[in-house]
Amino acid sequence: MISSIKSQIKYLFAQKSLIIQFTRREISNRYKGSYLGIVWSFVTPIMMLAIYTFVFSVIFQARWGTDEETSKVEFALILFTGLLVFNIFSEVVSRAPSLIIANSNYVKKVVFPLEILPIVALGSALFQALISYLILLLAMLMLTGTFYWTALLFPIILLPLMLVSLGLAWFLASLGVYIRDVGQIVGIVIPALMFMSPIFYSRSSIPESFQFVYSLNPVTYVVEDMRSAIIWGKLPHWDWLIIGTLIGLIIAVLGYIWFKKTRKGFADVL
Structure with missing residues (x-):
């Protein structure tokens, strides 16, 4: 079993050039034909941050947990961090059910490694997350004048969520070929999971009776640590x-x- 896992890791690692090539193409195709191009990668998170902050901190007068002294700036940074983390998971899992269907032309090519498609989706999501991360660090410096070295632990903190997202992507990408309704189900689950994660509110504000439910959500821990x-x-x-x-590795x-x-039955279904 262990030797088989090692051989598969070597197999995926051998595809690194193809993964990089497809990831670059994925990123460039996202903004292909637009006037601003990759600039949208910077504009979109800033605009969404402004909208969410205005709605929750100005209109709803929300505060973080029981801390009434939380400023609108700090609330914005807290909110942005939570969305940064969740968007990685959301983008990978949301796209997973249609990954094989959208690339059906590769299915009958025996030599093409379909296994890399979820990795490419994760790579694309991480690229956007990296831009959001840099925006967050810049905002911290400009608005609060602070920078903590612990922010450099960003990739380590993300590791469990990356593994979970990748494992679910492989599972859903396959399942989506056989059951087309999976995409619709995931489309409902993702927004529900976002509001069931401590992104717009502190975990301390969750009633004690629901704490156990939140403890089962891997997004909760990553958001809080980030x-x-x-x-x-x-x-x-x-x-x-x-x-x-370890849990992420098992799921992956x-x-x-x-x-x-x-995957052996993909060609028959498509």
């Missing part, structure tokens, strides 16, 4: 990082195995 590291300069919860990474491996087992 805020602690970037905004408040605190170290992440290392115990969660270790456990979360199971998702990959499922994909490999079921």
Whole structure:
């Protein structure tokens, strides 16, 4: 079993040039034909941040947890960090059910590694997240005059969520070929999960009876650790990082195995 996993990792690693090529194409195609091009990668998160901040902190007069002294600037940064994390998960999982269908021309090419398509989707989402991350750091410096070295732990904190997203993407990409309704179901689940994650509110404001439900949500831990590291300069919860990474690895491996087992029937269905 372990030797098989190692061989598959080597196989995927051998496809790195193809993955990079497809990721670049994915990013360029996203803004192909637009006047601003890749500038939209900067404009979009800034505009969404402004809209969400205005709605929640100005119209709804929301505050973070029980802290009445949270300024609108700090609220905006807290909100932006949560959305940055969730958008990675959301983009990868939302696109997963249609990945194979949208690339059906590659299915009958025996030599083409379909397994890389979820990795490409993750790479594209991480590119957008990196831009949002740089915007967040710049906003921290300009608006609060602070920068914590713990913000550099960004990729380590994201690792569990990246693995979970990739595992789910492999599973849903395969399932979406056989059951086309999967895309519609995911489209309903993702917004529900966003509001079931502590993005627009603090976890401390969640009733005790619902705390257990939130503890099962992997997005919760990553969002909280990311805020602690970037905004408040605190170290992440290392115990969660270790456990979360192991859980993420299990989900990624199971998702990959499922994909490999079921891909043989793609050509018959498509």
